[in-house]
Amino acid sequence: MTETKYTEEHEWIRVEGAVGTIGITQYAQEQLGDVVFVDVPAAGRKVAKGEAVAVVESVKAASDIYAPATGEVVESNAALADTPGDVNAEPTGKGWFFKLKLADKGELAGLMDEAAYEAFVKNLG
């Protein structure tokens, strides 16, 4: 049983058991343009909800990625070092950033589900 939630910063978190996989949305990758570098957090790092934990660089600019929940990084996507374009090609698939062992799944209650996120993006014009 997996559940995917979304943040207002255009990140998704797909939760299976106590672990959430985090990446950026289709809308976010379109806005960023060609991704050329991703700085992902190392396994073992403890992060707080809202903390800037990763950086995605497009040709034009660097953007922070925020932890959608508190927890410990258990794995990061090492393949992005060589193929950062995966973020553009498959933002919700091969382009994932890192996996987080969640400290409190209750924190996810404040995030949007898919329908709410779609409405949120639509309202951005």
Place this chain on the structure above:
Amino acid sequence: MTETPAGPLKRTPLYDLHRELGARLVPFAGYEMPVQYPTGILVEHAQTRTACGLFDVSHMGQVRLTAKPGHNAAKAMETLVPGDIAGLQPGQQRYTQFTNDAGGILDDLMVTSTGDHLLVVINAACKDADLAHMQKHLSATCEVEPMFSRGLLALQGPQASAVLSRLAPQVATMKFMTGAYVVIDGARCYVTRSGYTGGDGYEISTPADQTDAIARKLLGHPEVKPIGLGARDSLRLEAGLCLYGHDIDTTTTPVEAVLLWSVGKERRVQGGFPGAAVVQKQIAEGSTRKRVGLLPEGKAIAREGAEIVIAGKTVGIVTSGGFSPTLGRAVAMGYVERSQSANGTRVDLMVRGKPVPAEIVPMPFVKHTYFRG
């Protein structure tokens, strides 16, 4: 070259075409400009390096200077810039800067002599100030005519000559930094063999109402694709070219910016431009800092504002940095203390609080391929 906050955004003659092509339009220097088209910056960059790209640079300012009876427009212009303008033969173009009394750079610009006039191209964000500056200082000797409604197209890349020659055969033999009146699709245009990519190409000044038709005609050639401001920036950065407001501004002199090549040899001696004493002193004694190329190790990108550090001491700052699509790695330029500016010097660039090792290297990062005949 910053975004202008106030007032409605202006549009170039190609606005409708940009919309049709699916451009992402952003505010830039008071204009609604295409930053990229649907294929994205990396594809647009490669397109320009390997084939041909068409850029809308109509937001830049075009001004025509014509000497009043008994005066000389080139001599008059030399009172504002350090370049050798009086030495321009008809059809020759030169890069120069408007300087202030401290030798700082008010804007950088291109000046072309047609024989009868000087045609000046200035940066979009500076054009109103530049026009006022020219009107104030040159109106006694010259007619200063803004031609801000004209179109300006840049056709850049190794196929640019083959493409434009089909419409106007005489452009094939034009050399880098020369210009000529050329009829394209029935419109009287002024074409120069120049650009902002480090590669071969042309800039085409077009009558406002014929700009759209000429752009569509150029895009009808299979080698040509539209290119936005995003790739324009990555192309010029690889070529080591300065972006006004970032790599050069009122606090940097042509000497510090390593633009001395653009200061006329006689003018270095004779002066006669604003800030000449400062520039001459720096030529004689050296400036305290200079612009250098920087090659960061690894994949992190050091952008504008990153501090340049040696052994924990800040020695300078990055003024432009980004990803070089041609090299597939990060590149940057910035200013460092002259005593630390030798090629091969090891520095750290501070990226989000972490030092990224880098080396001072010569520019350009990607070799220029200008057509010199």
